[in-house]
Amino acid sequence: MSIEPDPPAAIGPNATVDIGPRQISNVGLARSARSAPVRPAPPGLDLGNPLLLPAFWLTIILMGLGAAKVGGVLHEAGQRHPTATAAAIIMFAIYAVPFWSLLGALDYLEREPPALTATAFAWGCLVATALALDAGTALHDIIAKTISPAFAVEWGPALAGAAVEEVAKLLGILVIVLIAREHINSVLDGFVYGALVGLGFQIVENMIYATSAVALAGRGDQIDPVVTTFLLRGFLAGLWSHTLFSGLAGLGVGYFVVRTQRSRPTRIAMIGLALLGAWACHALWNSPFWADGFGQGPLGILVVLVLKGSPALGMILLVVWSAHSREAAYYLHQLDALGDRHVITPDELRALGSGRLRAQARRRASARAGHRAARAVRGLQTAQARLAVALSRAAVAGPESTQADADVSHCHREVLLRRARLEELGHPEATAGNVSAVLPRMAIATAVGLVALAAIWAAIQAIGPA
Amino acid sequence: MGLVPNLAVVAAHPRLLNLIGSLCVGGVAAAMALGLPALDRALPAERRPPADRPYLVGAGVRLLPPEGALLDLTATRPGPRAGAVRFQLGAVRIVVVAGPFSGDLAAAERRLRRKITARRGVQVTGPQAPTSTDAGVPGLSGGYASPGRIGRFQVFLHRGIAVEITVSGAESDLGAVIDRVDASARSLAFRTGR
Numbered sequence: 001m002s003i004e005p006d007p008p009a010a011i012g013p014n015a016t017v018d019i020g021p022r023q024i025s026n027v028g029l030a031r032s033a034r035s036a037p038v039r040p041a042p043p044g045l046d047l048g049n050p051l052l053l054p055a056f057w058l059t060i061i062l063m064g065l066g067a068a069k070v071g072g073v074l075h076e077a078g079q080r081h082p083t084a085t086a087a088a089i090i091m092f093a094i095y096a097v098p099f100w101s102l103l104g105a106l107d108y109l110e111r112e113p114p115a116l117t118a119t120a121f122a123w124g125c126l127v128a129t130a131l132a133l134d135a136g137t138a139l140h141d142i143i144a145k146t147i148s149p150a151f152a153v154e155w156g157p158a159l160a161g162a163a164v165e166e167v168a169k170l171l172g173i174l175v176i177v178l179i180a181r182e183h184i185n186s187v188l189d190g191f192v193y194g195a196l197v198g199l200g201f202q203i204v205e206n207m208i209y210a211t212s213a214v215a216l217a218g219r220g221d222q223i224d225p226v227v228t229t230f231l232l233r234g235f236l237a238g239l240w241s242h243t244l245f246s247g248l249a250g251l252g253v254g255y256f257v258v259r260t261q262r263s264r265p266t267r268i269a270m271i272g273l274a275l276l277g278a279w280a281c282h283a284l285w286n287s288p289f290w291a292d293g294f295g296q297g298p299l300g301i302l303v304v305l306v307l308k309g310s311p312a313l314g315m316i317l318l319v320v321w322s323a324h325s326r327e328a329a330y331y332l333h334q335l336d337a338l339g340d341r342h343v344i345t346p347d348e349l350r351a352l353g354s355g356r357l358r359a360q361a362r363r364r365a366s367a368r369a370g371h372r373a374a375r376a377v378r379g380l381q382t383a384q385a386r387l388a389v390a391l392s393r394a395a396v397a398g399p400e401s402t403q404a405d406a407d408v409s410h411c412h413r414e415v416l417l418r419r420a421r422l423e424e425l426g427h428p429e430a431t432a433g434n435v436s437a438v439l440p441r442m443a444i445a446t447a448v449g450l451v452a453l454a455a456i457w458a459a460i461q462a463i464g465p466a
Numbered sequence: 467m468g469l470v471p472n473l474a475v476v477a478a479h480p481r482l483l484n485l486i487g488s489l490c491v492g493g494v495a496a497a498m499a500l501g502l503p504a505l506d507r508a509l510p511a512e513r514r515p516p517a518d519r520p521y522l523v524g525a526g527v528r529l530l531p532p533e534g535a536l537l538d539l540t541a542t543r544p545g546p547r548a549g550a551v552r553f554q555l556g557a558v559r560i561v562v563v564a565g566p567f568s569g570d571l572a573a574a575e576r577r578l579r580r581k582i583t584a585r586r587g588v589q590v591t592g593p594q595a596p597t598s599t600d601a602g603v604p605g606l607s608g609g610y611a612s613p614g615r616i617g618r619f620q621v622f623l624h625r626g627i628a629v630e631i632t633v634s635g636a637e638s639d640l641g642a643v644i645d646r647v648d649a650s651a652r653s654l655a656f657r658t659g660r
Contacts, residue, residue: 054488062495080584128497138506141540145509149542150522153549168498171491178487215584216576291546291562350588 037326038110038186039258040392043404055178055438059119059127066126069133070204077211081221083267088226092203095234095248098197099243105194105355106324109331109385118166121192125202131168132201134307136161154288162282165201170275172197173253186330187254187325196251197240205242208232225452228460235456236302240285240309245278248316251323254276281312302457306450329356330352335384344384347431352384360432369427377430380418387411390460470558512536516600524549525627526657527564531649532643535560553650556636560650567628574628575606576622580641582632583618588612599654605629616640624656 050056078085100121104111129449139160141447152160176193177184184190206229213225233241252274256267285308293300332353335344351357358381366374390411394404422428515521515537520528524544524638531537532555541561546566567574579590594608597620605622617634632638634646 008596054481054485055491058492062492130494134565135502138502141511142502142509143504144539144542145506145511149537149539150544153543167494171494174487178484178491215581218581218584220580220584245613318635337525341513 006013011307019388022215037258037323038392039260039329040170040389040396042184043390043397043401043407044392050179053179054373055175057173059123059179062127063122064129066130069130070208073133073208074211077208077215081211083221084223084226084337085211087152087223088207088214088229091230092206092210095206095238096199096203096228100196103192103199103326106188106320108270108355108358109352110172110185110189110389111191111385112189113180116176116193119179120172120196121200121278123175124197124202124242126200128165128172128197128201128276129204130163130256132205133208135168137356139164139240143323157286158283162279162286165242166245166279166282167195167330168250169201169242170253170271170278173246173250174262177257178254181257184254184257186323186327187251188320188327190252190257191247191256191323194213195243196255197250198244199248200247202205202238206230210231214441217319229458232462236305236453236460237285237309240281240313242282242314244316244354245282247320248281251279251319254323259369281316286307298457298461302454306453316322318417321444325353327331331385331388331392332390334395339390342419343387343412345431347427348380348384348429351430351432352381355433356389357432360435361430364433365422365427365430369425373422373425373427376418376421376425376427380415380422380430383414383418385410387415430453468646492637506540508615511540513540515553520653520655522549522557523550523564524563525564525630527562527627527629528655529562530590530650530653532560532588532646534646535650550611555646556635556640557613558643558647560644560647561630566626567623568626571606571623575608575625575628577628577658578619578630579608579631581630582610583616585612591616593658597651600652603654618644621656625639627641627656631652 045113074085074089077088085095140152140156143156143160173190173194185192210226210229210233213229214222217225220227221353249271252271255270255274259267259270262270276299289308293302296303333347335352338344348361351361361381362374362377367375387408390407391405394401394408397404419428422430513536513615515531515535517531517533519530521531521537522528522544525546525548527549531553535553538552538554541550543550548563550563552562553560567577569577575576577593582588583590586612589612591609592609594606597605597607599622603622603624607620607622608620609620610617612634614636615634616637617632618640619633620631622629622631629649629659631647633644635643
C-alpha cells in the first residue's frame with residue numbers, strides 16, 4: 001500500500017519545506033485562540049535561567065529540608081530493619097515506573113520538560129511528605145486536644161490528614177507554575193504535574209508506612225509486613241490515591257494558567273474547587289464510613305474499598321479523558337490543516353490521538369513488517385507530535401518569527417524522513433487497523449480489574465495483616 | 467483605590483510577581499511546618515481522666531486509669547480494632563496497647579520483648595513471671611532497663627486480643643507508683659461476646 005500524494009506533488013525528505021509563514025499563521029485558527037484548549041508556548045522555549053527566579057531558590061531550600069526530614073525517617077528505619085527498609089524502598093520505587101509511563105503516554109503530544117517533571121515528582125517525595133509528617137501530626141494532636149482522642153482517631157485522617165496532604169501537594173504544582181508557567185499549555189498539563197507530585201508523595205508515604213508496619217509487627221527484620229503493605233496500599237488503595245487526587249488539583253491549576261479569557265476570580269475559584277474536589281475524594285477514602293465492611297468480614301471490606309475508591313477514580317478519569325481529548329483534537333487539527341498525506345493520513349490522525357491506538361499501530365507494524373517497522377512507526381509518531389507542537393507555537397508566534405519557521409521546517413523534515421523510512425520497510429502508513437469497540441473492552445478491563453483486586457485481597461488474607 | 471495600579475505594576479514585573487508568589491508558597495509551607503506544631507505545643511496535652519470509670523483503650527479493652535495519672539491526649543488512639551493510651555504519673559510513663567493477635571500468650575510476650583529491645587540501649591532483665599487480671603485473664607510480666615531508666619512490662623491475651631502494658635521511669639519514681647500501676651493493670655476488662 002502506498003499513500004496517494006496530495007497536490008502539490010510529493011515532497012521528498014530533502015525537498016524544500018513548503019510550509020510558509022502565511023500558511024502557518026492560518027493553522028490552528030479554526031477556533032479562537034482565546035478559547036482554544038491549548039495555550040502554546042513561544043517557539044524555542046527552554047527553561048531559561050532559573051537561577052534568577054526566587055521560586056527556584058525556594059524550591060531548592062524546601063527540597064533540602066524535606067530530604068533531610070524524609071531521609072532521617074528512612075535512615076532510622078533502615079538502622080532498625082535494614083532488609084525490610086531496603087525491600088520497601090525497592091518495591092515502591094519499581095511501583096512508580098508504570099504510573100510514570102502512563103502519565104508519559106497521557107502527555108505524549110506535548111511533552112513536559114524532564115527537569116520540570118522531575119521537580120514535580122521530587123516535591124511530592126521530599127517536600128510534601130515532610131510537610132505532611134509535621135503538620136499532619138500536629139493537626140491530629142490539636143483535634144485530639146480540642147475535641148477528643150477518639151474523634152481524632154476516627155475523623156482525623158479524613159478531615160486533617162487529607163487537608164494537610166492536599167495543600168502540601170498543591171504547593172508543588174504552584175511552584176511549577178512559578179518556575180515555568182509557559183510550560184503549562186493545557187489543562188491536561190496541570191493534571192500531569194499534579195499527578196507527578198502526587199505520585200512522589202504516594203511512593204514515599206508508602207515506604208514510610210511499610211517500615212512502620214515492620215516496626216509494629218514486632219517480628220524483627222522481616223519483609224512480610226512490607227509485602228502486605230505493598231499489596232494493600234500499592235494495589236487495593238493505589239489506583240485511587242494521591243496520584244489521582246493531586247492530578248485533580250492540578251487540573252484546577254492548569255485551568256487557571258491556560259484559561260486566561262476567564263476572569264481572575266473565576267480562575268482562582270477553579271483552583272479552590274479542584275482542591276476541594278481532591279480533598280473530598282481523599283476524605284471519603286480516609287473516612288470511617290462502612291469501616292466494618294457492612295459486617296460481612298473481609299469480603300465486605302473489599303466491597304467497601306471499591307465503593308469508596310471507584311467513584312473518585314471514575315469521575316477524575318472522565319475529566320482527564322475530556323481534557324486529553326480536547327488537547328489531542330487541538331494538536332491533531334494542526335497536522336490535519338496541512339492537508340498533506342505525507343505528513344499524516346486520516347487513519348494516522350485517528351491513531352495519533354490515543355495511546356492505545358498508537359501502541360496498536362506499532363504492534364500492527366511489527367506483525368506486518370517486523371520490529372524495525374515498529375520502531376519506525378514510533379519514530380514517525382514522535383515526529384508528527386513534535387510537528388504538531390511546532391505548528392501550534394508558530395501559529396501563536398505569527399508570520400514574522402524565524403525561530404518558528406525553523407522549528408516547523410526541522411520537524412517537517414523529520415516527519416518526511418520517518419515516512420521515507422517506513423516506505424522503505426514496505427509499511428508506509430502507521431495506522432492501527434481494526435480495533436475492538438470501546439465498551440466491550442471497558443467491560444473486560446473492569447472484570448479483570450475486579451478479579452485482580454479479589455486475588456490481591458486473598459493474598460493479603462493469606463499473608464496476614466501487617 | 468490603589469490596588470489596581472499596584473496589580474498592574476506587579477504584573478509588569480514578572481520577577482516581582484515570582485517573588486510574591488514564592489513568598490506566598492513559602493508562607494503556607496512555613497505555616498504548616500512551624501505554625502501548626504507551635505499551635506499544638508501551645509495547647510495542653512494532658513487531661514485528667516475520670517478516676518472511677520474504666521477508660522477505653524481500644525479493641526473493646528478498658529481499664530481504670532492509675533490513681534492520679536494524667537491522660538496524654540497526643541499519644542492516645544482508641545479504635546474499634548486496635549488502640550493505645552498513654553498515661554503520665556509524675557515522671558513515670560504508662561503505655562497500654564491493645565490489638566488483635568493470632569498467637570498464644572508466650573508468643574505475645576516474645577513480640578513485646580522484641581519491641582522493647584529494638585529500642586537502642588534497652589535490655590530485658592530476667593525471666594518473665596505469671597500474672598493475671600482481677601477477672602482472671604492470665605498474663606506474663608517482666609522488667610527491662612536502659613541507661614537512667616527502668617521499666618516493667620505486662621502482656622495479657624484474651625480471645626485473640628493482646629494487651630501490652632509498659633511502664634518506665636527513674637528507679638525511685640517507678641518504685642513509688644508501681645502499686646497503683648499494677649492495680650490499674652489488674653482492672654483490665656475485655657469486651658464480652660467476641
